[in-house]
Amino acid sequence: MEMHCSVCRQPYKDDDMVLLDEYNTVIHQSCYGLETQIQDLGTFHQVINKYDFFKQLRKKNEKKQLTLNLDEQTITNMQKYAKLHNVSVDDLVTALFIEHAQAPMETVGRIQKEQGNLDELDEFGKKLNKYLDEAAANEEDEKMAEVLNQLNKVHISKLEVLTDLYKVYEENKKAQYFGH
Numbered sequence: 001m002e003m004h005c006s007v008c009r010q011p012y013k014d015d016d017m018v019l020l021d022e023y024n025t026v027i028h029q030s031c032y033g034l035e036t037q038i039q040d041l042g043t044f045h046q047v048i049n050k051y052d053f054f055k056q057l058r059k060k061n062e063k064k065q066l067t068l069n070l071d072e073q074t075i076t077n078m079q080k081y082a083k084l085h086n087v088s089v090d091d092l093v094t095a096l097f098i099e100h101a102q103a104p105m106e107t108v109g110r111i112q113k114e115q116g117n118l119d120e121l122d123e124f125g126k127k128l129n130k131y132l133d134e135a136a137a138n139e140e141d142e143k144m145a146e147v148l149n150q151l152n153k154v155h156i157s158k159l160e161v162l163t164d165l166y167k168v169y170e171e172n173k174k175a176q177y178f179g180h
């Protein structure tokens with residue numbers, strides 16, 4: 001969990017100029033509105049490293065090394081991709097892991113916790129299979145029918161795709177419930 005400014009909601013970067021107020025809350029200097037007493041000033045990095053009560057947070061942000069054994073071509077491709085998109089390979093690997101593995105698993109965990117089981121997610125997947133089956137059966141263009149079959153057989157069953165679509169369904173279910 002990143003630490004956010006309570007005023008502008010932006011996650012802090014190490015060199016952001018911040019202040020620590022009398023309640024030990026960190027606020028951007030540019031977001032400060034004179035409501036509380038200032039205890040300290042500095043960059044986010046300086047303030048976080050100065051006080052013991054930020055120990056937990058420092059631990060979370062600490063970087064550790066991980067050695068990967070990848071073939072040369074993959075390494076070259078990753079480095080090229082990272083350079084092109086102006087990110088580090090570390091950030092690239094992190095983003096891929098979160099998007100394709102961590103986020104889908106967290107969504108499944110949340111549903112399990114909220115609903116006690118995964119029946120609704122299961123039903124949702126089956127409904128999508130049925131729609132795509134019907135769409136493929138009704139498609140006169142065989143080439144397009146094969147695309148729909150591929151979507152149905154390969155992509156819908158990917159957890160990252162299914163959970164992402166389910167979230168859209170969930171959002172609209174909530175909106176319906178509140179009468180919007």
Ligand SMILES: [Zn+2]
Nearest residue numbers: 005008028031
């Ligand atoms: Zn701010």
